[in-house]
Amino acid sequence: GAVVSQHPSRVICKSGTSVKIECRSLDFQATTMFWYRQFPKQSLMLMATSNEGSKATYEQGVEKDKFLINHASLTLSTLTVTSAHPEDSSFYICGIRGPGNTIYFGEGSWLTVV
Amino acid sequence: QQQVKQSPQSLIVQKGGISIINCAYENTAFDYFPWYQQFPGKGPALLIAIRPDVSEKKEGRFTISFNKSAKQFSLHIMDSQPGDSATYFCAATLSGNTGKLIFGQGTTLQVKP
Numbered sequence: 430g431a432v433v434s435q436h437p438s439r440v441i442c443k444s445g446t447s448v449k450i451e452c453r454s455l456d457f458q459a460t461t462m463f464w465y466r467q468f469p470k471q472s473l474m475l476m477a478t479s480n481e482g483s484k485a486t487y488e489q490g491v492e493k494d495k496f497l498i499n500h501a502s503l504t505l506s507t508l509t510v511t512s513a514h515p516e517d518s519s520f521y522i523c524g525i526r527g528p529g530n531t532i533y534f535g536e537g538s539w540l541t542v543v
Numbered sequence: 544q545q546q547v548k549q550s551p552q553s554l555i556v557q558k559g560g561i562s563i564i565n566c567a568y569e570n571t572a573f574d575y576f577p578w579y580q581q582f583p584g585k586g587p588a589l590l591i592a593i594r595p596d597v598s599e600k601k602e603g604r605f606t607i608s609f610n611k612s613a614k615q616f617s618l619h620i621m622d623s624q625p626g627d628s629a630t631y632f633c634a635a636t637l638s639g640n641t642g643k644l645i646f647g648q649g650t651t652l653q654v655k656p
Contacts, residue, residue, distance in 0.1 A: 435586070463644065472632060472646045473587065522586050524644065530575050530636055532644050534586040 432456045433525050435535030442542055447511045450538045452523030458503035459525040463532065464496070467520040479506040513542040545570060547635050549647030556654050562620040564650045566633035569614065573635035577644075578607065578618050581630045590631070591618070623654045 434453040442448045452462055460481045465473040477498050478486040485498035495517075497509040510517055522537040549566045556562045566576075575594055579587035593600045593607040593616065600607045606619040620627055633647040 433586075470651075472649050475643060475645075478643060531577065531589060531592065532636070533589065534579075537584075537586040539584075 432527065432533040433523065433535040435523055435538055437538060438536060439539045440541070442513055442540070444514055444542055445512055447509055448513055448540060449507055449509045450521055450523075450540070452506045452508070452525070452535055454504045454525045457527055459506075459527070460503060461526040462500060462506040463524040463526070464498060464506075464508050465522045465524065465534075467522060467537075469520075473522060476508075510540065513540070515542045518542045545645055547633060547645050547647040549633050549650060551650060552648065553651045554653070556623045556652065558623065558625060558654055558656050560623050560654075562623045562627070562652055562654070563617060564631055564633070564652075565615065565617045566647050567613075567615045568635050570635070570637070571614070572637050573645075575636040576607070576609065576616050577634050577636075578605075579632045579634060579646075581632065581649075587632060620652075623652075625654045625656050628652055628654050 436451045440448055462479040464476045466476050467473045475488050476491045479498045479500040481500045481503050487493045495511055500506040518541050520537050520539055522534055524532045524534045526532050547568050577592035578590045580590045581587040591602045591605045591607055593609050595611050598609050604621045609616045631650045634644050636644050
């Protein structure tokens, strides 16, 4: 069964608005969650590492004020895309680090900014 | 040094054939090498993984071969089936608690009936 639940699976928002994506760990407590972004026919690019109870660690080139990450509990991390623009349209995928350092991924969230 | 290079970009195999995807890395600190399978519009699913102290790991039709000295590893899909048609990503994780996963570029596999 699913280890990671991601919601919503698809979202359309207007340019300039904010949208929140949730990632839940279903099977175990996850002190570390990861947020990836994937453009069509490309690989997954790590955006940030979300640590429960502390600030997220962002990869170089990722705007932390634009992509707000909150990891308030051991089972939930959220990614908020603020002031979204069409170029933010992408497939966002969260991953959780489980036993043995294995990373399990959610089903992803398609964001379309119009 | 953080890169994982994957080839080929795309692969077409006849049903029943062997699909082979190769990856190479530079950073010797990587200590966990998973392969993920991704279908269109879905998140990647863990297929099989290996650690550098093992040269080969087999799970069903899927085998990882690992060459530590050459810093290369590969995925072999035996008796490839049309249902295996997907994009495959190799990846590598740094040791320690960061667990940051670095992905290869991906290989789109098409298995023809």
